[in-house]
Amino acid sequence: MTDTTTKTIISIDGRILFFELNHFLRDIVKGDCCFICGASPKDKQFNDEHVIPDWLLKRFKLHDKKIILHNQTKIQYSKYKVPCCVDCNSELGKQFEKPIQQLFSKPYNEMAKEIKEQPEKIELVYRWLCLIYFKTHLKDTLLRASLDKRGLNQFIGDAYTWEDFHHVHCLIRSHYTGARLEPEVYGSVYVNRIVELEGIEKFDYIDNPWTKGVMLRIGDFAIACMIDDSTASASLYHQALNKITGALTIYQFYEVFANFNFLKLHLKQHTIYQSEINRKVGYRIIANRPERIELLPAEERAGTHGDFLHLYVKRTLPNMDDREKILKEIEEGKRSFLWNENGEFNEYKD
Ligand SMILES: [Zn+2]
Known part of the structure; x- marks a missing residue:
């Protein structure tokens, strides 16, 4: 997951095409x-x-509400901003926010059809999710003090983490640098309609810095994305995804996202990303995928999909008599929202 180019590269018209790693860290x-x-x-x-x-x-209506950061501190959404110049801000509006807002304001079926039939739309959604993920962690210096109780973050060194962010930074500036993303650069993306449950917020954002998984609920649908798996998680999970034949509750969607994260965390080999800049090809971001998509053997895995699912469900599961019992069963992998006891899709019925 590294960019091997070692120097900051500036275009003839003075734009920084590529930040050398230390330049990126400093500025x-x-x-x-x-x-x-x-x-x-x-x-x-x-x-x-x-x-x-x-x-x-x-x-x-989130302006006055607060977002909970990874270190459990809270910031008002309206004040949750990152440094950006006026020119770049308005360009981000044109390149991302306007077309995405337009796409996501359509009725679900229409939007899903467009995403399926027009690859450039899902590519835009992917880059937009990368952008939100990057902004979320920019300046979040406590990122490394993740409260993940399994202590998984102990495996992520500072340099490694920042190199990963460096790659995401290259992705989110591609509209500015003119970088072309090779098709293998794009990660797993899953979209489905969400059925409304009483008392559950219609907006939700979750990410996992140690897997670079992002999940966003926007009203009647949700999107899950693994930024740097080159679609490996979706490939490994495709049989299960094919069995999902209807809209999901948010808990069922969390289960899909939990599996994506579990699979990404335990991939045996990872894709290596590189920025390639030369006169002949211009700027392109390429992905060297491992030959085979394999998971680590069971004894080398650091957790289960139940660990992830437990983290997500705990945030929103209402108070009820058997709440603790349910959460424990989720953590132990004994409870599924997606599948019944015969392994069939649990379709939500009112
Ligand atoms: Zn700028």
């Missing part, structure tokens, strides 16, 4: 430069960019 991660073009606030006018897009904050 973007630790500094306050625009996270797209890299300009300093001393040189350009800044108006900063909402981490969760403003149109979503408006639609779900």
Whole structure:
């Protein structure tokens, strides 16, 4: 998961095409430069960019609500912004937010059809999710102090983590740098309609920094995405996904996302990403996928899909007499929302 180019590369018209890793760490991660073009606030006018897009904050009336960060501190959504110059901010609006808002305002079936039939739409959704993921963790210096109780983050060194972010940074600036993403660069993406349950918020965002999984619920549908698995998780899980024949409850969707995360975490080999810049091909981001998609042997795995599912369900499961029992069964992998005892899809019925 590294970009092997070692120097910052600047285009003839003065744009930074590629940030050398230390340049990226100094100016973007630790500094306050625009996270797209890299300009300093001393040189350009800044108006900063909402981490969760403003149109979503408006639609779900979130401006005054608070988001809980990985270290359990809370920030008001309206103040949850990252440094961005005025030019790049309005370009992000044009490139991402306008077309995405338009797409996601359509009735679910229409939107799903467009995503299925027009590859450029799902590619845009993928890059948009990468963008939200990147913004979420930019400046989040406590990211490494994840409260994951299994201590899985002890396997993620600082340098490794930032190299991973470096790749995501290359992806989210591709509209600015003109980088072409090879088809293998795109990760697993799953979309489905969500049935409404009383008392459950219609907006939800979850990500997992140690798997780079992102999940977003937007009203009557949800999207799950694994940023850097080159679709390996969806390939390994495709038989189960094919058995899902209807809309899901949010708990069923969490189960899909939990499986994606479990599979990504335990892939035996990972894709290596590279930025390739030269006069002949221009700038392209390529993915060197492992020859085979395999999981680590069971004895080398650090957890189960139940561990992930437990984390997600715990956040929203209402108080009820057997709440603790249900959560324990989920953690032990004894309870599924998706499948009945015969392994058939549990279709939600009112
Ligand atoms: Zn900028």
